[in-house]
Amino acid sequence: MTQADAIRHKAALTGWLGSDQWIRYLAADGLPEYGPSAWPDQWPSASLKERMALFTTDELIPLEAWQDADTIYADAAMCDMVTAAAQTFPQQRVRREEFLAPIGFLFFAKPVPSAAFEVLLPDQPPVTAITWACVDDGVNAFTWIRTPAGAYDVNGVTVQVTALFPQLAYFVPWDKPAHAGTHSVSLLRTLSALSRQPLTREDSPKIHQSVRANARNAKVRPESFRRIALRRPEAATHELAAARAIAEGRTPAGHWVRGHWRNQYYASVDEHRPLWIEGFPRGDFSQQAPAGERLLVARGDRAGTGQ
Structure with a gap:
């Protein structure tokens, strides 16, 4: 459209x-x-x-x-x-x-x-x-x-x-x-x-x-x-691919450390509001993912790993 x-x-x-x-x-x-x-x-x-x-x-x-x-x-x-x-x-x-x-x-x-x-x-x-x-x-x-x-x-x-x-x-x-x-x-x-x-x-x-x-x-x-x-439209493709990979339980080639929400506290208004922490690429996306490679997933303020 x-x-x-x-x-x-x-x-x-x-x-x-x-x-x-x-x-x-x-x-x-x-x-x-x-x-x-x-x-x-x-x-x-x-x-x-x-x-x-x-x-x-x-x-x-x-x-x-x-x-x-x-x-x-x-x-x-x-x-x-x-x-x-x-x-x-x-x-x-x-x-x-x-x-x-x-x-x-x-x-x-x-x-x-x-x-x-x-x-x-x-x-x-x-x-x-x-x-x-x-x-x-x-x-x-x-x-x-x-x-x-x-x-x-x-x-x-x-x-x-x-x-x-x-x-x-x-x-x-x-x-x-x-x-x-x-x-x-x-x-x-x-x-x-x-x-x-x-x-x-x-x-x-x-x-x-x-x-x-x-x-x-x-x-x-x-x-x-x-x-x-x-502002950086190329990031959307990686975010969507990472989200789908996690939902389907698979690991894509390379890995994109997925962006995540932080429930940020703002003292000026005394409330929490969602703050998006941008994702970023890591590894060689031109190569197939080797067996056992993990996809990094950011959760909250700490980064976890998922198979």
Whole structure:
């Protein structure tokens, strides 16, 4: 996905979230968290029209909030780094101020695994985008997958969708821990934390006039577009390879001392925040790994070894 594609998707998706097709999708029980879990008594016997009425009377996020939301674009190398680093993100409480923005759209230059290396969800398609909103009681995030735009059957209800289809929803209350590497909030937290580290850079690239017109027609602010990239993109490939090797229990040729998170204490704010300690290469990557060679894995402030 290019940067121009991201803005076009943002414009199309914003319009869809402000249409009755979004409510129709929710009423069709496309996301169980927004149906039977929210209204267990009314839901089983309610008609589609009655279910849609439940959502229209509920306090859904207004269209204007989505139009003003930040648009974040993670470049290709950043996608690899997020996938690798999400596996070991510290198990700490979710805070409102840790996210890139109170509400936003995150687009990946290339799809990332929805559950990273988690084996519990092997059939889930990769994620193209994440939308999130910080609400009163927690953070709510959706993953979106790439599909052809058109009409889809959702539990017997026909729903018109854009080229992005809502796949999974995940909600985490404030001050509650969230598991690492297995859901959209984990990926979003990882990118948010990495964006504050010295290894990344952020800019607002110039947008082509034709794309700006597309954004204006959807009442989307093109100036809200932010690109996040790695200063040393080559490191992402090594981090991802090391993470996969560890997950699969194998040792790659040479070895990359994998980067890791440190739960760093900041006295000025009296709290711990994740600090990424960058990985580095060691050994000859041009040679096959000899039998018995070990892969060094950094854990916390100490380096351990794994076969």
